[in-house]
Amino acid sequence: MNNLIFPKDFIWGASAASFQIEGAWNEDGKSESIWDRFCRTPGNVDNFDNGDVACDYYHRYSEDAKIMSELSLMVQRMSISWPRIMPEGTGKANQKGLDFYRRAVDSMLENGVEPFLMLYHWDLPQCMQEKGGWLNRDMADYLTDMAELIFRTFPKEVPFWGTILEPQIHAYHGYWDGKHAPGLRDFSSALLAAHNLLRAHGSMVQAFRSSGSAGEIGITNYLPSHIPVSDRPEDVAAAKRWDGCWNRWFLDALHRGVYPEDMVEWYRGKGIVLPEILDGDMERISQPTDFFGLNYYYSYFIENGEDRWPLDVKSVKPADREYTAMGWPVCPDGFYDDLMRCWKDYGQKIIVTENGAAYSDTVSPDGCVHDPERIAFYRSHIKSMHKAITDGADIRGYLIWSSFDNFEWALGYAKRFGMTYVDYPTQRRIIKDSGRWYADVIRRNGLKEEENT
Numbered sequence: 001m002n003n004l005i006f007p008k009d010f011i012w013g014a015s016a017a018s019f020q021i022e023g024a025w026n027e028d029g030k031s032e033s034i035w036d037r038f039c040r041t042p043g044n045v046d047n048f049d050n051g052d053v054a055c056d057y058y059h060r061y062s063e064d065a066k067i068m069s070e071l072s073l074m075v076q077r078m079s080i081s082w083p084r085i086m087p088e089g090t091g092k093a094n095q096k097g098l099d100f101y102r103r104a105v106d107s108m109l110e111n112g113v114e115p116f117l118m119l120y121h122w123d124l125p126q127c128m129q130e131k132g133g134w135l136n137r138d139m140a141d142y143l144t145d146m147a148e149l150i151f152r153t154f155p156k157e158v159p160f161w162g163t164i165l166e167p168q169i170h171a172y173h174g175y176w177d178g179k180h181a182p183g184l185r186d187f188s189s190a191l192l193a194a195h196n197l198l199r200a201h202g203s204m205v206q207a208f209r210s211s212g213s214a215g216e217i218g219i220t221n222y223l224p225s226h227i228p229v230s231d232r233p234e235d236v237a238a239a240k241r242w243d244g245c246w247n248r249w250f251l252d253a254l255h256r257g258v259y260p261e262d263m264v265e266w267y268r269g270k271g272i273v274l275p276e277i278l279d280g281d282m283e284r285i286s287q288p289t290d291f292f293g294l295n296y297y298y299s300y301f302i303e304n305g306e307d308r309w310p311l312d313v314k315s316v317k318p319a320d321r322e323y324t325a326m327g328w329p330v331c332p333d334g335f336y337d338d339l340m341r342c343w344k345d346y347g348q349k350i351i352v353t354e355n356g357a358a359y360s361d362t363v364s365p366d367g368c369v370h371d372p373e374r375i376a377f378y379r380s381h382i383k384s385m386h387k388a389i390t391d392g393a394d395i396r397g398y399l400i401w402s403s404f405d406n407f408e409w410a411l412g413y414a415k416r417f418g419m420t421y422v423d424y425p426t427q428r429r430i431i432k433d434s435g436r437w438y439a440d441v442i443r444r445n446g447l448k449e450e451e452n453t
């Protein structure tokens, strides 16, 4: 059997996000974000954890850039905290916030790591939530103003840009089931929030093109694959609805400038108020981009059921799968299907912007963190991706979630996704076995023969 070598110029890296690692929640002029507020309501986040300190990346960015280099990362994705650089949400920039991102970007570049800047990964300024958050159409323009400031700050040193990170997770967990900030629970609102997030994406792409900044720009979508549990027509239809809600609603809007007709009809039948679409909205949303960012963690196994109103579907957990510490089934086969589906149906160049797994890591008596399950997870998914490339999908890069253990939103610090272990009380970092393994994959641009079984 041969080594699995990736195309020349394939990009290997990792991802992280401002709120999940930075800490310094109220330093140097940063204002409160919706996540700062959300964490302060008991019951919202496990263990009543918050992002006040997180990985203290705000102060440790320089040491952390050295770790990125030890991991051999070619690219590190990070996000911009809007309340840090525009504390009032609009208008005046906070120079100290911008200076932080300048220092963080420079440290990466000095360490041979290229920055991938995500402009919005869910930390809306609380003062903008008070203006209605993503239910307010104007939010798209406010965020675009913030993005323009960042384009002006980094005219040439950032090769990859992201507009919005997973609009479906932000809209659905933030406005449908209330599991994420701002914690609202109304499906019609979730669709409106999603529409405005997509409009913000389109405007930021337009602003990027007119700014003349260097680099490529795209959006990142959460893209779980959906498998009906049986061939029964009702289960097949349920899986199609789930896919319509989580995937096609976004993919069709972005690539075809329409929301899928079957879902529009279904929602009408359920009395959902659909977002008002004004002239030019769908053209703006379907602006051409340079790549499509795909985040994959696992597949959903769907049957017809009563759960998840208004979808009326049920997600089941098959007994014959391994599970991560998140309770997510390990499904490298679904990753292949997802990549092929995305490529065949939408035909756009793909960068995998997140893939990874949480396991219950501990520091061993030898001072190391041995995480063989995570290595097995990466290996199986990298193999799926290689197969998809061999079968014709245009996949240009792979970023692991995450370079460091970090604040896992409503689940707090207990879930560890990093290739680097963070001992939160001391902020000591230890590169896990998986990080060293991944560094080898990057250096050899693929998997070696004995792993390719």
Ligand code: FCB
Binding pocket: 017, 020, 165, 166, 169, 222, 295, 354, 401, 408, 409, 417
């Ligand atoms: C994704 C988020 C990311 C992280 C991973 C585990 O949906 O983008 O911030 O929490 O899940």
